[in-house]
Amino acid sequence: MTLTQGVFDLFAVVTIGSALFVVTQRQILHSALWLITTLGSIAGFYILLGADFLAAAQLLLYIGGVMVIMLFVIMLSHVPLAPQESSENAQWLPALLVCGVTVVGLGWTLLPVPWVTQDSVRLPTTASLGRLLLTDLAFPFELVSLVLLAALVGAVFFTSRPES
């Protein structure tokens, strides 16, 4: 077992374990904290694969941005240490079915693929990513920006109170 394999296994255990905790915790804030662990260990996978820019972006956007906002919303809408909510869900049977179908489908698609395994390439990825985004992928990149801008304008429109 090489060091890389060991680190990969460690991250895999942390990712899956914390993801399980996300859905089994009764306190919603604890779920959110476990979700942060999950997202952080996914950044670890990116580093193992040599995608340093992606890993930093994962930390900056998902944990520093999205999850902080999520914690903000939880703290704004929940009383701290309120009576804990039940983790039982009335719709557990349909949920189980959907999850089962997804797992079987993913396995059926992914398992037969002959994956190319190689050691992680230690290239500076930022420059090549930037070049791609501003040349070959410029149009999809701008399109995504436009969609995000529309979402922003929409959010401002819906939250602004009409002038009385």
Place this chain on the structure above:
Amino acid sequence: MAERSASVGIVFPAPWPPLLQQCLVMLAQCAAVLAAINVTVMFLIWLERKVAAHMQSRLGPMYAGGWHGWAQSIADGIKLLFKQDIIPTGADPWVHHLAPLVAFVPAFVCYAPLPFARQLAVVNLDIGVLYVFAVSGLSVLGILMAGWGSGNKYSMLGGLRAAAQLVSYEVPRVLSVVPILIWVGSQNLSVIAEAQRPFRWFVFYPNPLVGIVAFLVFFIASVAECNRTPFDIAEAESEIVAGFHTEYSGMKFAFFFLAEYAFVFLSAGLGAVLFLGGGDGVILPSWLWFFLKTYLLVFVFMWFRWTFPRFRVDRLLAFCWKFLTPVAFANILLAGLTLYWLS
């Protein structure tokens, strides 16, 4: 039989596996950096008290250690170690315990790519700038956890305020650095520092207008990111007791302070590397130049704190979104135009 490890001259007996040796060397390096930062932070706390005192026509600490109270921070540290660790009855124990750690660790991990002199960084990281911003952004989680885990409404309000503030000021802070990334074409902090030799510091070269505006936006946003006055609404004493760290005592309280001052020194060091040429200067060695520039910026941090009154919450956010962010965007445009005209 003894083998000599390559990077530092530590002697290991031969049967030790190379992996263990590597780990031990890394551990020694980490311990050295950790100790250096802790001593710096203790010095900064003493300095802050002295600067504050002299700005208010006082003397500040004068007794501990003899000469101008130099040992005051050491005495305080020992006192905090011996104090009782209080966990409120209404607290969420795990979140309460982990919060100081989550606030404290990113502050230290961030120092990895910072060049303390020419070509002297712990890690020569290709994505240096992005790494520092990404990791320092994790620290706010600690503040949020402290706010929630204490089971106290003032802590909670402090945590909420911190979240709103830090997420907002992260935006102009990152954007203010983009002109430099455009000019250098690299995110490696050592490369950025090297690109400013000799005396082509980005604050006035190649475009003084863009440089100065970027530096000011970066500096203001950094003060806000460190949660320091005039942006310290997360721990506004006159409104919410002590904000997120109301319920903390002893060493866990000290961890929040260590994190704050570690971030102050980091922000000043980043400002020195990004805008003031890092270790660039004449006569004196480069590490001394770096520390001179960094301590100058640290002093301005303290000067801010004892000069400006605290912002109101809504004005604070309006200032960020309606002033700093548009200015930072316009600055990026100007930086691009500068590059276009120069080439």
